[in-house]
Amino acid sequence: MPNNLNERSRKFQFIHLEAYSLQANQQGGKNAKFNKEVKARTVSEVLGEVLRKDGFCNHIQEPEAPGVLYGDLNNIETDCKAYHQNHKNIDKNGKAKALRSDANVLIAGVVSLEGIEQNYKDWDQYKIDVLGFLKEKYGENLAAVVEHTDEENPHLHFYIVPKIGQKLDELHDGKKAVLELKKKEPKALKGKQNKAYIEGMRNFQDDFYNKVSKNFGLTKIGPARSRVSRKTYFEQKKAAEEYRKTLKQIEQNKFFIDSEFEQAKKNIENEIKKEKNNFEKEKRKIVKKVVKETYEETMENYENKNYINKMLFSMTYNKTKILNQEKQISHLIKEGRKHFDRKNEYKKEVSRLKDFEDKYTNLRKDFGKRLNNALGEVKVENDNLKMENQKLRSENENLKYENEMGKYAIEFLNKLKNKLGSKFESFKNDLFPKSSHKHTPENPKIKRRF
Template identity: 30%
Template sequence: MSGPQFMHLQSYARKANERGQSVEQVLAEASRAPEYSKHVADPLPPSLVYGVAADEVRRLHDEMVAAGGVEVTLKDGRTARRGIRKDRHTLMTAVASHPLPTDLVNTKPDARADYERWRDHNLAWLKARFGDKLVSVIEHWDEKHPHIHAYILPLDDPTCSARQLNPAWQAKEKAMETARAAGHDDKAALKLGNAAYRAKARELQDHYYEHVSLACGLTRTGPKRERLSRQQWKARKDAAKLTAQISQEIDGRLEDVVDAEDGLERSLAAKAEEIVEKLDLADQALEEAEADRAEAKRLREQAARDAQNAEARIQQQLDQKQEELEALHRQQREAERADLHRARQEAEQEARRLRDAQAQLNQDRADALRNAAKEAAHVVLELFLGVLDGSVRPNPADPRVWTIRDDDLRERAKKLDLIELIKDTMKALHVAWTQLSKRLPSTEQAVVADKIAEPVKAALDRQPGHQP
């Protein structure tokens, strides 16, 4: 499974917008009310994934709006509390569509498993992003692709502003406020605000890609969006598949390590009679709740991680997945962790083998999924900037050969074998810029070049660890 994927956020008011969309229309369409489902050939009721049904979302929304209000200043200086205007955006929605067709997901077990994995990653991302403001997630199965709808309410905001739940909108308002404070007029402030909105929206999609799409073998964008050739697009999809496979293999190997360590602890129990009672209590707790079992495994692994720094990265992954459990049980399991540490000293040789396996997993993942990808992206962006400023250009004697002035950049591009992959894009950029600069006065060429290079420099700034 591979393909482009993104999460779309949009807010709505009780008053319909120019496209006829409103809170009532959106929720009625989600419920597949007949008058709002004419675009679907054979409408089916939605499936509830999380929270409450769409009809219940409408009730919660109306109660929230009825209880909300805004403080206003009257002409005589007095203040009064007024109800929420109908044109205020009071409902935030998030929509994500799966790239596989609905018929395939419904008939193929592997496709169904891919979809459910993607759906679970989406739900985890939404919960982490919106917390208890996420009141409902549903899925539709009556269109070409299965997709999910999430509904978010500003429940703790008396002004009921759903726009404030959108990080991009928050960035826009902050940028406009800063611009006005710096003396800019409303037109300039709006321009700066819109730029901040787009930048934050791209950052949000990048975060969604890293935490959902990448883990499910999906790409960030499609081939047409980036003007990729068939070979380049196939390579991109294969890389996304490989990334998901590596993630799944690492998860599986971690499970094997945990299972092996469980067997080690059972053998140690016979040698550690002084902690038999505590282990029995732990076993009983693990049988009562899977959450307690996960926490006990984390604590048992902590002692081994203390002996080798490389295991700290695996612990960080486990901490992220089990943060709530850690807060509830850290104090309760501290004494047990110390006892288990002493018991493991008697089987140090076996524990060392497990630690080495975990260290190798950590090294493989760090090298394969982070450093190489970040370095390749950074070199491509630097090459594009070089085309604009003339430091990267085709050789006049042989246009198939590219001259790179910066020795370090040339070696990095050669090492990653990137020139052959992106030479067509660089050639198109070089030809376009050459033709454009010929039509511009010399006084404007530098200004236009900086404007064209601005989004590339912005992308470079977002590359962690590689600020120019």
């Protein structure tokens, strides 16, 4: 049983945000329906815990200093104080107002995967992807990202500080959604603000899932929170795991295909270069040999001839030399054509490999589309199950109410009967006089029993 729980807990993402102030709110978050933070802790207390200072981490048996992945924890509190002192909010009349003493000045977040030490092998890569997501989303507002490894499950803490002139709520997806609603509807009720907050945070979870967790085979939420059937949950979990495995296999295959393609391309280029060098070498050798043999033969024939023949030979020498050179040129042209044909064959091979790479890329894109469509169908089914579940709950509440009212009525009449005694029948007849209508199948007699 523990293994099953551990398997379930590590298969869905966990990312959470909270906002903190320099001075705690004495009301402890009273009336904050859509504001999920309970303002009982301050910035200094939060940083004291993450830095493992004495008195702030009593729940840790053997505290260890956090591993800093980005930024500097030591500057955060100073930056928060500077923001609180210098930032002014502009009210609806255009007047600048200083922040309240308990105004939020820091957003802190946690990213965790339960059971990771025993079951999950991709934590190091997951950290890199999470850090990339946070840098892209928060930019210069991201103050620090640290890792804790002294608790049961390793996890990340990240901290976001607004710049002077920038509202903190604009950096918090839920609060930002409420701000945008108030701009459109200044008198929006708290219930509507609450819905806007929830929708904003849901979009935040979706964004993190699509950009990070989806690539690691995680589901966005677990079965208890999404209230889906056990069958649907495991189908979603299986689809996510298959997606992760397929993506990993594609990346591995792409590496080998790319390596094979580059090696083939390199071999072809080397072969072309080698053929070209051989051709030039053979060309020089043939030309040199022809020149030498022609010269020797010419001089020998020339010396053996008489004056007249020498004259005739001299006259025909140039013509003979030209014919021999034309033969050599013809031979070189044939060799060049052979070289050109081999070069074309190499080009065709390169084109074939490129076509194979294009088909592989298209196949990968098609698979991604099909998988997204399948996940979309699962989401639609999930939403339908939610609506059906809500309807059944509503009907159940109505039946409970009717049952309670029936019990109350019977109990009341029994007490009244005991109180009135023999007068009860007369009282009952006065309340419910007998009908003068005849009892027919269309108008059956109604019996009342008390």
